[in-house]
Amino acid sequence: MENKKEKTFQFVVMGGGIAGVTCVEQLSSQIPSADVALITAGPHIKAVTNYKQVSRTLEEFDVEEQPSSVLEEKFPNLTIIHSAVKSLHTKSHCVETADGRVFGYKKLCICSGARPKLLTQDNPYVLGIRDTDSAQEFQKRLSKAKRIVIVGNGGIALELVYEVEGCEVIWAVKDKAIGNTFFDAGAAQFLIPSLEADKPQAAAPCKRPRYTTEEAAPGGSHTFTAGSVFSFLPLTLLACAQVSRRVSVEYQCEVEKIFTSEVLHKSPQQTLRTECDWPVYVRLTNAKTFGCDFVSTATTLIYLYVLHLSLFCLFFFVVADDGGLQVDDHMMTSEPDVYAAGDVCTACWEQSPLWQQMRLWTQARQMGWYAGRCMAAHSLSEPVELDFCFELFSHITKFFNYKVVLLGKFNGQGLGPDHELLVRCTKGQEYVKVVLSGGRMVGAVLIGETDLEETFENLILNQMDLTPYGEELLNPDIDIEDYFD
Ligand SMILES: Cc1cc2nc3c(=O)[nH]c(=O)nc-3n(C[C@H](O)[C@H](O)[C@H](O)COP(=O)(O)OP(=O)(O)OC[C@H]3O[C@@H](n4cnc5c(N)ncnc54)[C@H](O)[C@@H]3O)c2cc1C
Ligand SMILES: NC(=O)C1=CN([C@@H]2O[C@H](COP(=O)(O)OP(=O)(O)OC[C@H]3O[C@@H](n4cnc5c(N)ncnc54)[C@H](OP(=O)(O)O)[C@@H]3O)[C@@H](O)[C@H]2O)C=CC1
Structure with missing residues (x-):
């Protein structure tokens, strides 16, 4: 394989979804002089646009399918290779594409999604x-x-x-x-x-x-x-x-x-x-x-699925129970210099008690960005710490035309019987559920225009003892935002 390499890149990212594109953007902006390659099968990539940080952990953005040339124009150090990765040789640090080309890498990030x-x-x-x-x-x-x-x-x-x-x-x-x-x-x-x-x-x-x-x-x-x-x-x-x-x-x-x-x-x-x-x-x-x-x-979805890639190539990787490639707190797989981000990976680090992995756009972006940071930091021999976004699970979406905000252990995940729920519901208008453990807020579901997300996010993050407030916490006549300010 060594002598077949057409070119060796410092960083190769595989997959033009949100995780892969965010990873490439992060690498290209953090080390503008580095040679970066994005290998993706389709002519389009998925980019995050109109990014807005709503609160400390909540974020909103649009997902835009763009021609990959847009990305190349933005980052002169970036080469986009339009083909699928067919085989991966972690010992010789190279990938072979479906059109028979071989590219070397110093560091590789697999962002190939799920099926x-x-x-x-x-x-x-x-x-x-x-x-x-x-x-x-x-x-x-x-x-x-x-x-x-x-x-x-x-x-x-x-x-x-x-x-x-x-x-x-x-x-x-x-x-x-x-x-x-x-x-x-x-x-x-x-x-x-x-x-x-x-x-x-x-x-x-x-x-x-x-x-x-x-x-x-x-x-x-x-x-x-x-x-x-x-x-x-x-x-x-x-x-x-x-x-x-x-x-x-x-x-x-x-x-x-x-x-x-x-x-x-x-x-x-x-x-x-x-x-x-x-x-x-x-x-x-x-x-x-x-x-x-x-x-x-x-x-x-099935997570252990790298399109066009033979299972043999994945044989060497340690895989989690849900089929994702196991990654540690630096988004590194079990193979040297191979990272993974987005749907394809399973977070196997010791997680914050308020965070869990869900295959979502936000997490694909956060993991892609953080994987890029880790790859760059490792290349520069710099330390890197797990990002704050993995401290608290948060997701904003829309179901049945209602705004839905999910925070922390919103369904009491992993808490066993040791938790308490407070619920407030106005038919057709809002549904508010708070999950308390040991008197502290550990999760919330907010459906409708409740305006409670920032206050609840703070209460979850600061782990204040809410026992004295009891059910008053959800009293609609109390302006809770003012109360805790
Ligand atoms: C129908 C549907 C609706 C969804 N709606 C929402 C939603 O409303 N909100 C939300 O938060 N999440 C939603 N999700 C989940 C979300 O889409 C995923 O979590 C997210 O897109 C994962 O991003 P990714 O970059 O990891 O993977 P993907 O976006 O799947 O990208 C993977 C990329 O890798 C490429 N690839 C695969 N194999 C290879 C290979 N061998 N070589 C080269 N390239 C390869 C693919 O072509 C693709 O470009 C939805 C998912 C589905 C299926
Ligand atoms: N607005 C948003 O935020 C959206 C997010 N997404 C995300 O995209 C990803 C993919 O979504 P989706 O495919 O819906 O996956 P999900 O994992 O969210 O849901 C799959 C559902 O199918 C059920 N199921 C599994 N096998 C069977 C079976 N044999 N018969 C009947 N039911 C079965 C599962 O039940 P069980 O859990 O019991 O196995 C589960 O309820 C998810 O991460 C999702 O969160 C998708 C759309 C919108």
């Missing part, structure tokens, strides 16, 4: 959504659909279910309540009426990014506009029937079987809940069977 786990492979009636192409396919199919089945209970399913219009939706969730990765049953109860009501015509601008799939003008960028549905879809998800939404949630069930109408006709004893002849049928473990036009699975 969706489909319930079934190669079934033309089962769609997973991961990227622009799959989102466009979803939209195309939806425009002719009367009924779809959505399986999964995480962020993608929550967004999909809310956004689909003009089509009956059967939503199959494993749990007792919707949105289990973000909410408890109380918050789910607060949100459910939004599925029954019509969507507001002119939805308030969304605080979280989304991007369109429209063709960019030559040399221009794809625009990311305010809105909701998944970031990938430009338009409202309209199905063929222009009627309002009908979402039926099937709780505590999984998919037992997916089969086509030919199979159905061969088994007349099959009990169906529908008389129509649907292209595909889904049998759930609650013994109900639904016919539909297609099934969309939003059942989480």
